[in-house]
Amino acid sequence: MLYNTGTIAINGNTATGTGTNWTAPASQVRAGQTIIVMSNPVQMFQISNVNSATSLTVTPAASPALSGQKYGILVSDIISVDGLAQAMSQLIKEYDENIGAWETFATTSANQIITVTINGTSGSIPGIGKLLQKDTNGALAVKDGGTGATTKEDACTNLGLGSSATFDIQSDILDTTSGRVLRSGAFGLGTTRMFTSLVTDPGAAIGYGLAQGTSSPTPGMPPITSNSAHGVLTIPYSTLKFGLVFSYGEMYVGNISATPQWRKVWMEGNTTVDTNGFIKRASPVIKLFGNGQVECNDEAEGVTASRVAEGVYCIEGSCGLNPEGWTVEIPQDINGNFLCFVDIATADDGILTVSVFRRRFDVESAMVVAGGSMDIPDGRWIDLRLDMPKNSIWNTKLLDSSGSITDTTAE
Numbered sequence: 001m002l003y004n005t006g007t008i009a010i011n012g013n014t015a016t017g018t019g020t021n022w023t024a025p026a027s028q029v030r031a032g033q034t035i036i037v038m039s040n041p042v043q044m045f046q047i048s049n050v051n052s053a054t055s056l057t058v059t060p061a062a063s064p065a066l067s068g069q070k071y072g073i074l075v076s077d078i079i080s081v082d083g084l085a086q087a088m089s090q091l092i093k094e095y096d097e098n099i100g101a102w103e104t105f106a107t108t109s110a111n112q113i114i115t116v117t118i119n120g121t122s123g124s125i126p127g128i129g130k131l132l133q134k135d136t137n138g139a140l141a142v143k144d145g146g147t148g149a150t151t152k153e154d155a156c157t158n159l160g161l162g163s164s165a166t167f168d169i170q171s172d173i174l175d176t177t178s179g180r181v182l183r184s185g186a187f188g189l190g191t192t193r194m195f196t197s198l199v200t201d202p203g204a205a206i207g208y209g210l211a212q213g214t215s216s217p218t219p220g221m222p223p224i225t226s227n228s229a230h231g232v233l234t235i236p237y238s239t240l241k242f243g244l245v246f247s248y249g250e251m252y253v254g255n256i257s258a259t260p261q262w263r264k265v266w267m268e269g270n271t272t273v274d275t276n277g278f279i280k281r282a283s284p285v286i287k288l289f290g291n292g293q294v295e296c297n298d299e300a301e302g303v304t305a306s307r308v309a310e311g312v313y314c315i316e317g318s319c320g321l322n323p324e325g326w327t328v329e330i331p332q333d334i335n336g337n338f339l340c341f342v343d344i345a346t347a348d349d350g351i352l353t354v355s356v357f358r359r360r361f362d363v364e365s366a367m368v369v370a371g372g373s374m375d376i377p378d379g380r381w382i383d384l385r386l387d388m389p390k391n392s393i394w395n396t397k398l399l400d401s402s403g404s405i406t407d408t409t410a411e
Contacts, residue, residue: 358372
């Protein structure tokens with residue numbers, strides 16, 4: 001039997017192969033075999049050592065050197081006594097090399113790799129102790145890369161997985177199949193769609209959800225042409241979507257469509273309970289007490305007051321009374337009678353002087369007029385709705401957030 005794949009070159013005692021694989025187990029090439037080189041004249045060499053797939057050590061040395069020659073290696077030479085002895089010698093050599101390794105493989109319980117030689121080539125295989133072994137319940141232990149269980153329920157428990165591990169996830173964000181695990185953004189929760197697109201695209205599949213608004217909304221009623229809301233909560237019904245819009249402490253209820261109808265929600269942030277217990281619009285409002293203390297809502301932050309004399313109070317930090325809507329609310333008794341008479345003067349710089357008097361009926365004019373000075377009654381107050389400057393604390397906060405102030409305020 002010959003091995004004659006590729007060509008051979010021999011320089012001195014080194015044979016170099018081209019296209020050869022002398023270390024492959026199937027080649028059966030080993031030391032002691034004969035090489036026949038088809039040169040002119042034909043030459044014969046003996047293999048002293050197999051160095052690699054393309055290198056042999058041979059004897060005698062080639063003289064002259066040979067290159068690119070066809071060749072043949074007698075890999076089976078058992079027809080002669082010498083050839084048979086050589087084959088048996090190689091077999092015994094490999095047996096001696098491997099017997100110790102195979103014994104370790106069969107008897108060890110340690111986690112290790114066993115190295116053996118097969119057809120002259122070394123290889124590594126895992127010992128029995130390294131092979132994966134099942135527990136008594138027939139399952140591979142978690143420490144060995146298994147689940148330690150034969151049912152999915154027990155496997156989830158052993159792996160520390162929650163109940164959702166056995167449920168399927170939604171096929172898309174609008175999948176309503178019972179038992180599905182919600183995706184991120186399911187039914188619009190956490191959507192990044194802006195307010196404008198929700199309004200102008202009422203048929204969009206947003207469903208239930210919290211929609212992101214602009215980072216710089218402008219105060220006031222939400223328009224349909226710009227992002228004026230911090231966030232939107234939508235609730236679909238048939239072809240409509242009803243929503244709650246949140247913006248700067250204000251909230252609106254309406255339908256999200258190309259022609260939205262919004263209704264402002266009146267609450268603590270945009271109303272005040274006056275001295276007589278009535279709810280009124282607040283923007284901005286202060287409560288002036290008899291000792292000269294003042295209580296401001298958010299929009300009136302920064303306004304201060306002092307008691308100058310009995311029944312005389314000085315209010316600073318505003319531009320005066322608000323030019324629109326109600327401005328003053330005076331405390332009344334249970335019959336609706338005012339408890340005092342109030343006069344308010346506004347200086348050019350916006351400072352308010354509030355003067356409080358006892359009520360006196362003037363017979364000649366048949367009117368209630370100012371009597372003697374008095375402080376605001378204990379436990380009661382006067383409500384004042386003010387006009388604030390553009391650089392007020394509240395307006396400055398709006399400017400920092402939105403970059404512009406769109407409402408009409410005094411300089």
